[in-house]
Amino acid sequence: MVVRQHRCKGRALAVCALAVAGAMAAATGCSGTDADGADRVGGRAAAGGSGAADTPAAVVGRAADALARAGSAEARTSMETAAGGTRLTIRGQGVYDFRRQLGRIKVVLPKDAAGTPDGHLPITELLAPGALYMKNRGAGVPEDKWVRIDTTALEDGNLVTGGVTDPMAAAELLRGADGVRYVGRTELAGVRVRHYRGTADLGRAAEAASPSSRGAMAAAAKGFSSGAVPFDAYLDDDGLLRKVRHRFSFAAEGPPVAVVSTMLLYGFGVPVSVEMPPEADLYTGSVQQGAKDPDGPEAP
Numbered sequence: 001m002v003v004r005q006h007r008c009k010g011r012a013l014a015v016c017a018l019a020v021a022g023a024m025a026a027a028t029g030c031s032g033t034d035a036d037g038a039d040r041v042g043g044r045a046a047a048g049g050s051g052a053a054d055t056p057a058a059v060v061g062r063a064a065d066a067l068a069r070a071g072s073a074e075a076r077t078s079m080e081t082a083a084g085g086t087r088l089t090i091r092g093q094g095v096y097d098f099r100r101q102l103g104r105i106k107v108v109l110p111k112d113a114a115g116t117p118d119g120h121l122p123i124t125e126l127l128a129p130g131a132l133y134m135k136n137r138g139a140g141v142p143e144d145k146w147v148r149i150d151t152t153a154l155e156d157g158n159l160v161t162g163g164v165t166d167p168m169a170a171a172e173l174l175r176g177a178d179g180v181r182y183v184g185r186t187e188l189a190g191v192r193v194r195h196y197r198g199t200a201d202l203g204r205a206a207e208a209a210s211p212s213s214r215g216a217m218a219a220a221a222k223g224f225s226s227g228a229v230p231f232d233a234y235l236d237d238d239g240l241l242r243k244v245r246h247r248f249s250f251a252a253e254g255p256p257v258a259v260v261s262t263m264l265l266y267g268f269g270v271p272v273s274v275e276m277p278p279e280a281d282l283y284t285g286s287v288q289q290g291a292k293d294p295d296g297p298e299a300p
Contacts, residue, residue: 056180064171066239067098074267080260090163097272103127129212145283155223157216165261176205193234202227
């Protein structure tokens with residue numbers, strides 16, 4: 001299989017979120033806030049620990065570990081690309097096992113540039129350590145075949161390529177949190193959460209990532225034009241990440257290309273069954289990329 005990764009150039013929105021969009025060518029108790037911004041409930045630190053362990057950066061940095069303890073969750077995702085005044089959004093929904101780092105997400109592509117549906121079936125994505133599998137990929141891939149991509153070989157480590165940021169990778173990014181401030185309390189789907197805002201350093205996140213995530217995270221740390229990723233994170237009183245939004249920026253010839261990836265987590269503890277496709281079901285041909293765009297990336 002041939003899968004190529006390119007830097008974004010000019011109006012080429014389809015790249016960055018978009019091996020996927022080949023189509024786009026596609027509580028209870030008293031509450032208060034400490035001076036350091038760590039929210040406390042009933043006189044205890046909301047996420048556990050004390051002192052330096054309760055700084056905003058430390059609280060969000062523990063999000064991946066808290067999710068692993070929770071085991072699994074349902075997820076909703078959206079990925080919005082913007083450049084040259086044009087915005088397109090890819091949406092996904094599925095389940096994820098944070099202990100095994102396996103997930104299944106159904107991805108719905110946006111309408112085409114003219115605002116009409118492109119007729120593409122939803123893409124089923126299977127997420128695994130070091131690998132992304134896609135079915136209904138289009139671009140010349142038979143509907144009954146899966147495309148497998150080595151995420152450690154992607155310039156972005158699959159933070160945006162699949163149109164979905166791997167849920168564990170989204171949480172692991174917060175291990176590199178810096179300059180974090182506590183914004184305040186809010187509510188998500190009836191759950192009280194604490195809102196934090198800061199910047200994640202990709203290099204630091206890769207160094208601190210779990211062994212299963214380290215390869216893809218290290219690739220992202222090398223591949224992005226900027227190692228700083230602004231984020232907003234929302235955690236409940238058990239330290240569970242309920243929502244996170246990352247803002248990625250890509251180098252461009254002309255206006256920069258912005259990608260905003262948002263993930264919502266709920267239904268913690270839901271059963272998750274994910275089976276990787278057998279070798280016989282993997283596509284071994286070339287993925288079509290379309291004609292060369294004079295303002296975009298080179299076609300293979």
